[in-house]
Amino acid sequence: MDKTTLIVFSDDLDKVLAAFNIATGSASMGMEVTMFFTFWGLNVIRKDKPSKRSSNWMKRLLGMMNLGGADRLKLSKFHMMGIGTGMMRALMKKSNMPSVKEMISLSKELGVKMVACTTTMEIMGIHKEDLIPEVDMIAGVATYLENAKESKVNLFI
Amino acid sequence: MDKTTLIVFSDDLDKVLAAFNIATGSASMGMEVTMFFTFWGLNVIRKDKPSKRSSNWMKRLLGMMNLGGADRLKLSKFHMMGIGTGMMRALMKKSNMPSVKEMISLSKELGVKMVACTTTMEIMGIHKEDLIPEVDMIAGVATYLENAKESKVNLFI
Amino acid sequence: MDKTTLIVFSDDLDKVLAAFNIATGSASMGMEVTMFFTFWGLNVIRKDKPSKRSSNWMKRLLGMMNLGGADRLKLSKFHMMGIGTGMMRALMKKSNMPSVKEMISLSKELGVKMVACTTTMEIMGIHKEDLIPEVDMIAGVATYLENAKESKVNLFI
Numbered sequence: 227m228d229k230t231t232l233i234v235f236s237d238d239l240d241k242v243l244a245a246f247n248i249a250t251g252s253a254s255m256g257m258e259v260t261m262f263f264t265f266w267g268l269n270v271i272r273k274d275k276p277s278k279r280s281s282n283w284m285k286r287l288l289g290m291m292n293l294g295g296a297d298r299l300k301l302s303k304f305h306m307m308g309i310g311t312g313m314m315r316a317l318m319k320k321s322n323m324p325s326v327k328e329m330i331s332l333s334k335e336l337g338v339k340m341v342a343c344t345t346t347m348e349i350m351g352i353h354k355e356d357l358i359p360e361v362d363m364i365a366g367v368a369t370y371l372e373n374a375k376e377s378k379v380n381l382f383i
Numbered sequence: 384m385d386k387t388t389l390i391v392f393s394d395d396l397d398k399v400l401a402a403f404n405i406a407t408g409s410a411s412m413g414m415e416v417t418m419f420f421t422f423w424g425l426n427v428i429r430k431d432k433p434s435k436r437s438s439n440w441m442k443r444l445l446g447m448m449n450l451g452g453a454d455r456l457k458l459s460k461f462h463m464m465g466i467g468t469g470m471m472r473a474l475m476k477k478s479n480m481p482s483v484k485e486m487i488s489l490s491k492e493l494g495v496k497m498v499a500c501t502t503t504m505e506i507m508g509i510h511k512e513d514l515i516p517e518v519d520m521i522a523g524v525a526t527y528l529e530n531a532k533e534s535k536v537n538l539f540i
Numbered sequence: 541m542d543k544t545t546l547i548v549f550s551d552d553l554d555k556v557l558a559a560f561n562i563a564t565g566s567a568s569m570g571m572e573v574t575m576f577f578t579f580w581g582l583n584v585i586r587k588d589k590p591s592k593r594s595s596n597w598m599k600r601l602l603g604m605m606n607l608g609g610a611d612r613l614k615l616s617k618f619h620m621m622g623i624g625t626g627m628m629r630a631l632m633k634k635s636n637m638p639s640v641k642e643m644i645s646l647s648k649e650l651g652v653k654m655v656a657c658t659t660t661m662e663i664m665g666i667h668k669e670d671l672i673p674e675v676d677m678i679a680g681v682a683t684y685l686e687n688a689k690e691s692k693v694n695l696f697i
Contacts (some may be wrong), residue, residue, distance in 0.1 A: 229534060230528075233558075233695070235554075235555070235558055239423050240392075240423070241392065244390075244421065244422060244539075245395050245523050245609050247502065248524060248527075248528070251523075251524035251525060251527075252528055253530055253587040255525065255530075257532075264544075264558065265477065265554050265558060265615060266554070266616075268470075280542055282631075284627050284630060284634075285631065287627070288618075288627060288628075288631070290617065291618055292617075302423075303423060303449075304448055304449065304634070310448070313441050313444070313445060314445075314506075315437075316441060317441055317442065317445065317506050317507070317508075318506055319603070320439070320441075321505045323502070323506060334650045345561065345635075346635070349628075349631050349632055349633050349637060350631070351461055361492045366565075367562060367565035368565060368568075368569065370542075370562075370565075370567055371562070371565055371566055371571075371693065374692070374693045375542060375571075375692045375693060376692075377433075378531070378532045378533075379531045379532060379537060380388070380537070380693060380694070380695070381537070381538070381539040381695070382539060382558075382696060382697050383502055384627075385689060387685075397549075397579050397580070398549070398551060399586065399697075400581060401549060402577065404659065404681050405681060405684075405685070408681035408682060408685055409685055410684055411682075412682065414685075414689075418542050427678075459580075460580060460606075465610075467605070470598050470601070470602060471602075471663075473598060474596075474599065474602065474664070474665075475663055476661050477661070478659075478662045478663045480659070480663060494616075500571075503634045507685055535688070535690075536659055536685065536688045536689060537694070538547070538694070538695070538696040539696060
C-alpha cells in the first residue's frame, strides 16, 4: 500500500489546513497516512485547556504564551488582530470547507494515524493528558524515519 | 522519466525563487516538473491587476489585502517597508539572477507544468481570468497526489 | 545505502533544530545524509564574525543586518526581543537537548555531509572563508538534485 508521511511542524491555520487536505486526500485514494506533529504543530492536537501541571516556571510561562487547541490556530499572514483569521474561517465555511476540528474527525474516520513528537513534549512540558484522544501514539524521530523511508509522499509542513 | 513535483504554498520572494530554481534545475536535467500553486502561492501566478468580480464583500476585502502578481512578492525576512526586498532584487540583478517573471518564462520554455489549486481559488474568490496565461491547468489535491506519488523529488515550499 | 537529503532554507532556531534532529536521527540509523544549506539557512554554517570583505555597499549592508553563526539563531515564533528564544535554549538545556553548535559537531561525527549553496553565496556576498570549517563542499542545484533523486527522505525545511 502506498504511504504518505507528513511532518506538521507549523501551527499556522493555513499550513495545518494544507496538511489535512493532503492527509485526507491521500487516505481517500487508499494510501496509508501518518501525520507526525512536532514543535508548534503539537498545538493542533492539544486540548483547549492550558496544561497547568509543570513545576518548572519556564515551562509554565511557555504554556501560557503557547496555547493549544485546533480552534486557536492563526493565519501565517494577515492575522491582523484576528480579523484576517476570522474572515478566512468565514470564507471557508461559505465554501463548505471543514474546520480543523472537523478535519481531525474526518482524518480519524479515514484511518489517518496521528503521532505526537516525544522530544517536543519533553522540552515544552506537555503531557499525554494534554493531548486530544484522537492521538494514536507518542514517538520520536526513529519512528518518523521508519515511516518516511517507505513513503511515496513525504513533506515537511 | 524522473519527476519533480513542488507545492508552492508560500508567496515569499525568497521561497518562490528557491522553488523556481529547483524547478528549472530539474527541467534542465531532463526531469518532468509540475509546480502546484496553492494558498498564498497562488499570488505568484495571478495577474497584477486585482480581481474585482466577487459579489461577496469578504472575498473583495481579501482581494484588496492580498494582491497578486510576480513583481509584488516580498522577502520572508528583512522586508523592512520594502528596503530589504528592493535590495535583494538589486543584488539578484547584479549577480545576473533572473527575476520571478523571467523565471516563469524560463520554466515555460523548459516545459515545466504549472497547476493552480481549485480549493484555494474557490475560498479566495479567484477566477480563471485572474491567472496569468502560463498556467496549464486548474486541479485539486488528487491531481497533486497522482504526480507526487511518482516523483523522485517532492517538496512543500 | 538509504539516503536522506535536507534543504535547510530557514535559519529559525526551531526549524534548524528539527533539521539536525532528522539529520542525526537518519545517520544513527545508518542512512547517508546530505544537508544543503541555502538562503537564510546559510547563516547556520557561517562563522560568528560578520564578513567585511565585500566592495559592494548593498552586500555590506545586507551582511550587517543578516549576521551568521549558530548561536545567533532565533525562534520563528515568540522571539519577543530575545526572551522567548533564551527561554527555549534554557528549556532545551534542562531536557539535555544539544545546542545547534553541538548538533553540528555530532552531525560531523556521524558523517553527515554539509553543503553550502553557491547561488546564495554569490547573491549575499558570502565567501568560503566566512563559512565554518565543518562545511564539506560548495555546490549548486544540480548537486542537490543528484542527491535528492536517490533519497528516500527529502525535505525542504
